[in-house]
Amino acid sequence: MSCFCTQALQPLRLALPSLNVSLTAELPGAALALTLSDWLGARALPALPWAPDPDWLALVLPKLALNAGGMATISALAQLRAQLLATTGIDLLLPGQQAAFARLVATLSARLSLMENINPLAWLRLAGLNSAIEQVQLALTAGLLAPNASLSLALTMPGGIAMASWRALLAALAGLAPLLAACAQLGIDVTGNFVVELAASLRVLRGITLPALPAAQLSLMASLTAGLSAVARLQASLGINPLQLGFPAVEAMVSARLNLLLPALADSLRLNLNSPNLLAELLALLPALPYCPTTLATSAVIQAALSINAQAVAALNWRVPDAASLIAVRIGLPAVAFAAQLQAGLGINAALGAPCGRGCDAAAVMAML
Numbered sequence: 001m002s003c004f005c006t007q008a009l010q011p012l013r014l015a016l017p018s019l020n021v022s023l024t025a026e027l028p029g030a031a032l033a034l035t036l037s038d039w040l041g042a043r044a045l046p047a048l049p050w051a052p053d054p055d056w057l058a059l060v061l062p063k064l065a066l067n068a069g070g071m072a073t074i075s076a077l078a079q080l081r082a083q084l085l086a087t088t089g090i091d092l093l094l095p096g097q098q099a100a101f102a103r104l105v106a107t108l109s110a111r112l113s114l115m116e117n118i119n120p121l122a123w124l125r126l127a128g129l130n131s132a133i134e135q136v137q138l139a140l141t142a143g144l145l146a147p148n149a150s151l152s153l154a155l156t157m158p159g160g161i162a163m164a165s166w167r168a169l170l171a172a173l174a175g176l177a178p179l180l181a182a183c184a185q186l187g188i189d190v191t192g193n194f195v196v197e198l199a200a201s202l203r204v205l206r207g208i209t210l211p212a213l214p215a216a217q218l219s220l221m222a223s224l225t226a227g228l229s230a231v232a233r234l235q236a237s238l239g240i241n242p243l244q245l246g247f248p249a250v251e252a253m254v255s256a257r258l259n260l261l262l263p264a265l266a267d268s269l270r271l272n273l274n275s276p277n278l279l280a281e282l283l284a285l286l287p288a289l290p291y292c293p294t295t296l297a298t299s300a301v302i303q304a305a306l307s308i309n310a311q312a313v314a315a316l317n318w319r320v321p322d323a324a325s326l327i328a329v330r331i332g333l334p335a336v337a338f339a340a341q342l343q344a345g346l347g348i349n350a351a352l353g354a355p356c357g358r359g360c361d362a363a364a365v366m367a368m369l
Contacts, residue, residue, distance in 0.1 A: 002088075002090070002101070002103045002104050003103065004107040004108040004110075004339075008352070012348060018243040019224075020118040022121045024247075027129065029258055033129060034128070035282060036135075039283070040139050040144070043291050049155050049294070050292055051158065057166070061305050063175060064313055065313075065316060071179065073321060073322065074198075074320065075181065076329045076333060078181070078185040080329065080332050081093060081186060083336045090104070092205060093186070101208070102208075102209060104335070105210045105331060105335050112217040115220060122247060123227050126234065130234060130237055133257050133258055145268060146268055155290070156288075172305075173302070180304050183198065188201065191308070191309060192312075194309060195316065206321070222334060225334065225341045231243060234250060235345075238250070269282065270285075271285070339351045
């Protein structure tokens with residue numbers, strides 16, 4: 001019998017007071033870093049300039065007839081299977097494994113019912129700011145905020161061809177990429193008539209039955225997942241244990257990073273950091289750079305798109321239910337995300353394949369259901 005172990009969650013219970021930090025003042029200069037981060041993110045930067053093969057312009061990729069909502073549902077179900085398998089070893093496509101997942105969710109619900117809600121907003125904001133600082137620093141070092149003529153040409157004329165000429169290829173590739181990813185997560189070969197196998201896998205996944213979690217538990221789980229994700233990101237970036245060090249000390253470390261970045265930005269862009277119209281002036285100074293598809297349109301992705309069975313793609317004209325209507329997505333995905341963040345943020349492996357035997361109440365929880 002699988003179980004979300006109550007004993008394993010003890011470190012989480014001890015960490016809750018440190019995680020529950022909701023209100024802090026914005027650090028001076030934070031808006032500048034966040035604005036630049038948004039600008040970079042909209043262009044998929046920082047990244048190396050895209051270097052496409054000019055021959056790609058002659059490629060004709062199949063177009064997906066399935067609408068975006070339907071593809072989102074397929075992606076969510078495929079993601080559920082892949083994440084659960086990676087986190088717990090449970091494969092929802094194997095007989096009997098759905099029951100194991102249901103037991104995990106039932107015992108998770110019992111654990112959440114004993115916890116009070118938290119608000120980790122301060123950790124979320126601090127992790128977001130730290131990520132923005134890192135992103136802007138990388139872009140500044142790469143010369144992306146004030147590119148020279150050579151770099152600007154490489155970004156705006158990939159392969160020596162204007163970006164506008166590549167838009168049709170990139171649009172087709174963006175449409176196929178989620179399908180390729182979903183089939184990879186489901187272990188489906190896209191070179192053959194994959195529609196039958198894809199349909200069979202999706203029928204299994206959409207038919208999953210899980211215990212319903214109350215809205216309060218879903219809210220708590222979302223707060224915990226977001227807070228633990230923020231802590232894990234800060235830990236990976238700063239090389240410290242954020243919850244052990246405490247929020248004020250971690251905030252001071254991020255503030256020191258920001259204070260090093262701001263003068264470098266001012267020098268590079270000739271900004272007056274004391275200007276009352278700083279953000280507007282910043283945006284006016286930034287170069288006119290297009291979206292950079294370096295990570296989307298790689299040779300490997302192009303080859304995968306070329307290998308996909310075009311007739312099978314054309315047959316994907318299904319009417320797919322909305323993702324939010326499926327309990328596998330509405331309950332299952334948040335539960336798996338929570339288990340994954342427990343591992344990443346606190347090193348807790350709470351989703352066990354069998355009860356630990358130390359006074360486990362999993363059997364009693366299941367009996368109540």
